Structure formats: structure tokens, C-alpha cells
Amino acid sequence: MDQLEEKKTVHLPETKEVSKFDSTKPTAAFIGASWFALLVGMVSYCIGLWNAEMMLNEKGYYFTILLFGLFSVISVQKAVRDRMEGVPVTDMYYGISWFTTIASLVLLTIGLWNADLLLSEKGFYSLSFVLSLFAAVAVQKNVRDLALWSSDL
Numbered sequence: 306m307d308q309l310e311e312k313k314t315v316h317l318p319e320t321k322e323v324s325k326f327d328s329t330k331p332t333a334a335f336i337g338a339s340w341f342a343l344l345v346g347m348v349s350y351c352i353g354l355w356n357a358e359m360m361l362n363e364k365g366y367y368f369t370i371l372l373f374g375l376f377s378v379i380s381v382q383k384a385v386r387d388r389m390e391g392v393p394v395t396d397m398y399y400g401i402s403w404f405t406t407i408a409s410l411v412l413l414t415i416g417l418w419n420a421d422l423l424l425s426e427k428g429f430y431s432l433s434f435v436l437s438l439f440a441a442v443a444v445q446k447n448v449r450d451l452a453l454w455s456s457d458l
Contacts (some may be wrong), residue, residue, distance in 0.1 A: 330454045331447045339443035346437030347371070353429055359420075366416060371434060374409035378438045381406050382445045406438075 350371055354364045380402040387394045413434055417427045 331450050336447045343440035346433050350433040370413050375441045377405040377409050378442050379445045382442045
């Protein structure tokens with residue numbers, strides 16, 4: 306059967322119709338790379354915290370910032386994507402999502418700026434944090450795209 310004949314339209318509740326061809330189905334390589342980047346970023350950040358010579362409350366602060374940042378970027382990705390697809394998103398939720406994402410970056414920056422760590426350690430935490438945030442956005446995008454492509458609505 307021709308690919309155009311197989312085109313399927315998904316009806317989102319109270320929104321415009323979204324064709325499966327409006328977004329590209331993610332490849333297995335991209336899905337794997339996204340999950341791998343997320344795991345590498347998170348695991349290396351956590352291993353760095355585990356081995357760090359800092360007080361437990363400092364470790365808790367940096368771990369909480371990681372979780373806060375991951376949740377925030379996923380929320381931003383969802384809000385942006387919802388708006389693109391015509392799904393209603395309030396300005397307040399959209400703004401809070403962006404605010405919390407920026408806040409997690411600022412809090413990490415302030416924490417590292419004032420930390421008694423080597424510059425290489427500060428760079429390590431910064432890079433693994435940013436890698437984790439970027440990968441979380443990519444994983445969320447893949448999950449959403451796959452859900453759209455596999456739905457039988």
C-alpha cells in the first residue's frame with residue numbers, strides 16, 4: 306500500500322487534527338542515543354556526587370537541583386509541544402515551566418560558584434547537568450512522537 310494511502314489522522318480532544326506526518330517518527334538510533342545520553346548524564350552526575358568530599362546536605366542540594374531541572378525541562382517540552390499542536394496550555398503554566406527551568410540552571414550556577422570544588426569538578430557537574438537536561442527533552446520528544454505514531458485513534 307502506498308505511504309500516502311496509509312496516512313492516518315489522530316484526533317486530539319478539542320483541538321485541531323494532527324497528522325502523523327506533521328512530526329517525523331523517531332528512529333531507533335535517535336531513541337537509543339537520547340536514552341543513552343540521559344543515562345550517562347544522570348549516572349555520571351550522581352557518581353560524582355557519591356564520590357564528592359562534601360557534606361550530605363550539599364549532596365542533597367545538588368541531587369535535588371538535578372531532579373528539579375529534569376522535571377522542569379520535561380514540563381517546558383510538553384507545554385511547547387502542546388501549544389504547537391493546538392492543545393490549550395495556560396500562560397501561567399507555560400511561564401512557570403520556563404521559570405523553573407531557568408531557576409534550576411541559576412541555582413546550580415550559584416551553588417557551583419560558591420562551592421569549594423576544583424574548577425574541573427565544577428565543569429564536570431555543569432556539563433553532566435546540561436547533558437541530562439538536553440537528553441530529557443529529547444527522550445520526552447521521542448516518547449510523545451512514538452505515542453502519536455502508535456496510537457490507533
